Amino acid sequence: KQEVTQIPAALSVPEGENLVLNCSFTDSAIYNLQWFRQDPGKGLTSLLLIQSSQREQTSGRLNASLDKSSGRSTLYIAASQPGDSATYLCAVSNVQGAQKLVFGQGTRLTINP
Amino acid sequence: ETGVTQTPRHLVMGMTNKKSLKCEQHLGHNAMYWYKQSAKKPLELMFVYNFKEQTENNSVPSRFSPECPNSSHLFLHLHTLQPEDSALYLCASSAEPSGLAGGTGELFFGEGSRLTVL
Numbered sequence: 115k116q117e118v119t120q121i122p123a124a125l126s127v128p129e130g131e132n133l134v135l136n137c138s139f140t141d142s143a144i145y146n147l148q149w150f151r152q153d154p155g156k157g158l159t160s161l162l163l164i165q166s167s168q169r170e171q172t173s174g175r176l177n178a179s180l181d182k183s184s185g186r187s188t189l190y191i192a193a194s195q196p197g198d199s200a201t202y203l204c205a206v207s208n209v210q211g212a213q214k215l216v217f218g219q220g221t222r223l224t225i226n227p
Numbered sequence: 228e229t230g231v232t233q234t235p236r237h238l239v240m241g242m243t244n245k246k247s248l249k250c251e252q253h254l255g256h257n258a259m260y261w262y263k264q265s266a267k268k269p270l271e272l273m274f275v276y277n278f279k280e281q282t283e284n285n286s287v288p289s290r291f292s293p294e295c296p297n298s299s300h301l302f303l304h305l306h307t308l309q310p311e312d313s314a315l316y317l318c319a320s321s322a323e324p325s326g327l328a329g330g331t332g333e334l335f336f337g338e339g340s341r342l343t344v345l
Contacts, residue, residue: 219268219269
């Protein structure tokens, strides 16, 4: 059974710092991995999708990497801003087709002005 | 209107009530999902519909009844719920690789329906 772990559970950094959020999964036979952002009381916003054949994806100040063999992904946020404060969720799918994502519990990120 | 829209955004119901949650996607996707988000627990997949056919029921109690009349609409009918069913219910959609559009499988979520069962 796939399990996804995100460390740390919470992170607080000053504005302007670069930071890394970690995600690990137990079954390396994944189809894809997705990073989401969730603001309090809101739905999830897709940030980046990495297919199993890819090593990384970039969008603006965000860069996500994938190392399937070690069961790890990282989300790198450059030059953090207070607006980046949110909970970041990692999810993996082990099957092609309608996605049965397994989610981690998230990292609650606070960027201090 | 674009994206995934969920109504109502907030719902309070008694244990004997019957209510429904509605989800509509305007993205041309072929797969739709219900997820449950409870406090201090990871998101849990409840149901998956692919081309209007239910392909996954993740051992969800029968007091939750999904309905997918077409690929753009998804409902979750609620009946005789328990207080522990109080949670944020999230709908999502995706374009699957098996579809005509040859999608990526990326999931797009709605804002959620916050359910409180008294």
